[in-house]
């Protein structure tokens with residue numbers, strides 16, 4: 488792999504990490520999961536606390552928790568990939584040591600496994616991690632929208 492391409496991938500990882508950290512901050516920070524339930528939606532909803540609202544808030548929080556978990560997982564993967572770049576073994580499968588095709592790296596810069604090992608890992612982890620990496624990737628994209636949806640008091644401004 489050329490140095491230039493490696494730099495490009497490093498930049499892509501950096502940009503993706505930055506975006507994910509913002510998602511994480513908006514999910515875990517004020518207005519998100521960082522505040523106890525009830526306080527998160529502001530005084531109005533506590534005052535006007537219908538049972539149904541409570542239920543949907545519970546649902547929103549559990550959805551956000553899953554998202555937060557996914558986001559942190561992706562950040563960890565990116566950091567691992569960046570370490571691999573620094574140590575010079577980026578682009579080689581973590582498991583079998585074979586070189587990973589550049590097209591795969593371009594499509595998913597944080598990948599550490601070749602397609603075959605990734606599949607085997609997914610088969611093994613099926614119970615714990617039923618979501619395929621591509622779906623996780625898109626969940627990350629969704630997080631952009633969700634991140635905006637849970638801005639503090641947004642629901643009272645329209």
Ligand SMILES: [Zn+2]
Nearest residue numbers: 580583601604
């Ligand atoms: Zn492999």
